[in-house]
Amino acid sequence: MELNRRGFMRLSGAALAASSVGALGFGSSGEALASAVRPYKLARTTETRNTCTYCAVACGILIYSLGDGAKNSKATITHIEGDPDHPVNRGTLCPKGAALLDVVHSPTRVKYPMYRAAGESGFKRVSWDFALDRVAKLMKEDRDKNFIAKNAAGTTVNRWTTTGMLAASASSNETAFVTWKVARSFGMVVFDNQARV
Amino acid sequence: MSGEFGDLPTGVIAQPDPVILPRADRLFATRASRLRHLSEGHPMADWLRFMAGLADAQHDAVAAVVAPAVAILPHTPPLDGPAHPRDPSWRRALARILVEPADPALPDQTRQVMAALRDRDPEPLAAAWLAGVVPATEAGPAMFVAAALQVYFAAVAATLPVGDIALLAQRGLCPVCGSAPVAGVITGAGKAPGTRYLHCGLCATAWNHVRVACIGCGESKSLTLQEIEGGNGAVMAETCDACMGYAKMLYQAKDMQVDPMADDLASLGLDILVGEAGWSRLAANPLVLAG
Numbered sequence: 001m002e003l004n005r006r007g008f009m010r011l012s013g014a015a016l017a018a019s020s021v022g023a024l025g026f027g028s029s030g031e032a033l034a035s036a037v038r039p040y041k042l043a044r045t046t047e048t049r050n051t052c053t054y055c056a057v058a059c060g061i062l063i064y065s066l067g068d069g070a071k072n073s074k075a076t077i078t079h080i081e082g083d084p085d086h087p088v089n090r091g092t093l094c095p096k097g098a099a100l101l102d103v104v105h106s107p108t109r110v111k112y113p114m115y116r117a118a119g120e121s122g123f124k125r126v127s128w129d130f131a132l133d134r135v136a137k138l139m140k141e142d143r144d145k146n147f148i149a150k151n152a153a154g155t156t157v158n159r160w161t162t163t164g165m166l167a168a169s170a171s172s173n174e175t176a177f178v179t180w181k182v183a184r185s186f187g188m189v190v191f192d193n194q195a196r197v
Numbered sequence: 198m199s200g201e202f203g204d205l206p207t208g209v210i211a212q213p214d215p216v217i218l219p220r221a222d223r224l225f226a227t228r229a230s231r232l233r234h235l236s237e238g239h240p241m242a243d244w245l246r247f248m249a250g251l252a253d254a255q256h257d258a259v260a261a262v263v264a265p266a267v268a269i270l271p272h273t274p275p276l277d278g279p280a281h282p283r284d285p286s287w288r289r290a291l292a293r294i295l296v297e298p299a300d301p302a303l304p305d306q307t308r309q310v311m312a313a314l315r316d317r318d319p320e321p322l323a324a325a326w327l328a329g330v331v332p333a334t335e336a337g338p339a340m341f342v343a344a345a346l347q348v349y350f351a352a353v354a355a356t357l358p359v360g361d362i363a364l365l366a367q368r369g370l371c372p373v374c375g376s377a378p379v380a381g382v383i384t385g386a387g388k389a390p391g392t393r394y395l396h397c398g399l400c401a402t403a404w405n406h407v408r409v410a411c412i413g414c415g416e417s418k419s420l421t422l423q424e425i426e427g428g429n430g431a432v433m434a435e436t437c438d439a440c441m442g443y444a445k446m447l448y449q450a451k452d453m454q455v456d457p458m459a460d461d462l463a464s465l466g467l468d469i470l471v472g473e474a475g476w477s478r479l480a481a482n483p484l485v486l487a488g
Contacts, residue, residue: 003336003486005343005398006329006377008442008477011468011487019487021244023337025304029241036240037466042474043426045433049409049417062409084391085407090210091391 046075049083051170052097056194058169059097060086077104139163139186147187164190213389216362216372219401221355225256225348231456235463243302248462248484254294255348261289262352269361274375276350276357276400278327281374283349290352291319291345310337319345336486343483350374350400364404369412369479371397372404377480378444380457381406381435385449393446396457398483411437412444413479422446423474425467431455432464434471443476458482 003019011019013034017027045066052059060083067075080100084091093100103109113131114123146162165188167179176195183191229252236245263286269275295315297308322342325331331339354373364372371378378395382403385391394403395412410417412435419438424430431451436443445464447455461482468478481487 002330003333003339003481004330005326005481005483005486008479009481009487010472010477011465011485012472013469015487016465016469016485018333018336019485020336020340021241021485023306024247024310024340025306026241026244026247029244032240033466034469037425037469040425040427040466040470042423042470043428045422045424045430047409047420047422081391083408084213084389085393085409090212090389092210 045078052093052100053103053169054094054096056169056192056196057088058194059083059089059093061093061097061100077101080104143186158187159189160187161189163188165192167191167193169194211388213392213394213405214359215364215405216359217394217403218357218359218362218373219351219355219403221259221348221352224351224401225252225259228252228456228459229256231454231459232462234454235459239463241463241465245463247300247303247307248459250298250300251294251344251484252459254296254298255290255344258290258293258345258348259352261293262286262349264353264356267353267357269357271363272366274365274371274373275362276353276374278350278374278376278399279324279329283323284353287323287345287349288319290348291342294341294345294348306337311341314338314341331486339486340484343486347399347401347483354400354402368404368406368415369395371395371400371402373397373402374400376400376483378412378457379480379482380445380447380461381412382447382449382455382457383408385451385453391450398458398480401458411435411440411442413437413442414440416440423467423471425470432460432467434467434476436471436476441476442479443471444479458484 013031016022016030021027021030045064048063048065050061050063052061062081062083063077064079065075065077067073082089082091082093113126113128115126115131116123142163143160146160148157148159151157165183168175171194176193179193180195229249232245232249232252236242236249239245263284265284267275295311297311319342322331322335322338323346326339326342327346357373362372370376374397376397376399379398381393381395383391383393393406393408395406396403406412409420411420414437416437416439421436422433423436424433429451431448433446433448434443435446445461447457447460449455462484
């Protein structure tokens with residue numbers, strides 16, 4: 001048998017006895033260690049790299065979650081902090097970003113489309129199809145009513161200033177490009193997304 | 198840097214230094230006191246106290262090393278373990294380490310190994326150890342040779358111009374000597390808190406390595422931090438399901454006193470549990486070579 005300082009290795013009570021620990025006469029220490037850890041199990045934490053959801057600065061974050069990763073178990077997010085390796089924020093976060101964990105666990109967090117019809121007292125859950133149709137309808141009504149094709153001097157301006165859009169913070173170049181084209185093709189000028197930064 | 202942003206501090210969020218060279222004057226003394234602290238109530242207390250004594254001897258041996266002039270070439274670790282022409286002064290460091298401690302509890306086997314190594318030429322064993330592989334029968338003497346080589350490489354690394362040392366394309370290996378790290382430290386203070394530094398098992402150089410990426414295969418999708426249940430989160434095994442390897446990560450935010458070598462030696466129980474669960478350690482601790 002050979003001992004390797006560079007390659008993979010696995011440590012066990014027996015391997016400790018055959019290692020320098022055993023060779024120098026401390027084998028009983030190794031046995032004591034092996035029996036001391038016997039009753040214990042391993043606890044698992046996961047660090048996941050992600051992007052803050054809030055603004056177009058797109059700070060990097062690390063999300064810590066507990067759980068054994070088994071298919072039917074749900075991981076619990078325990079901590080969120082700035083990603084020290086991220087060139088944008090180097091581990092720092094603004095107060096909103098620093099409070100992300102509270103958003104994750106907030107009982108009032110919106111997880112699906114909600115709708116309050118005129119005259120009703122509360123919101124009720126609706127489907128995405130319903131929500132998107134409703135948004136499209138209201139956008140069209142507003143645009144038909146307020147679209148400005150020409151300014152006072154008669155110059156063509158094609159602008160729509162009465163509806164605005166705030167788009168994603170963690171999008172790729174391609175997503176930002178498409179978002180920009182969609183919003184601008186409506187004539188929308190009140191608009192912010194990642195492509196601005 | 199003030200003015201443009203009013204009274205907001207600017208320039209305080211620093212980029213991490215790529216390489217931090219060891220402080221040979223305090224490296225081993227700090228390790229010795231950490232080992233003594235960790236030995237209290239530990240199942241391997243006898244062995245950890247012996248290792249603390251070894252670190253004391255390593256501290257004394259630093260003065261014996263004469264650092265040779267070292268050329269720094271691009272894309273090559275300047276002290277590349279097997280290739281570096283060792284200054285013969287490393288054997289004076291070994292001689293200092295092999296002075297038998299006046300400890301009545303020292304096992305006879307240790308005394309015999311030390312005595313036998315005093316009477317032989319250590320160069321072939323040093324060359325074999327640096328090349329990576331020694332026969333299992335040499336497990337005892339190899340540890341003392343490794344300890345002397347740690348002293349030599351740390352003392353020489355400490356003399357290098359840090360600005361001239363570039364990280365290797367293989368980020369998991371030491372940019373100074375090409376060895377594997379003994380552990381990683383997630384900093385909790387200093388210039389760039391929260392960044393990860395890997396600590397070389399041979400020359401004790403620390404180098405920056407991005408977090409949430411396996412230091413063996415670079416994969417980031419299937420990493421998990423595992424510790425013995427009930428632990429304080431200071432010593433974690435970062436396991437990778439892509440290469441089935443793992444390395445230990447020490448979190449200064451949980452314990453500012455962590456020492457890569459000492460805390461690794463004191464947490465071999467974690468290695469046993471993680472090994473039984475199916476992961477293999479990416480590289481051994483140089484002082485605990487096992488099969």
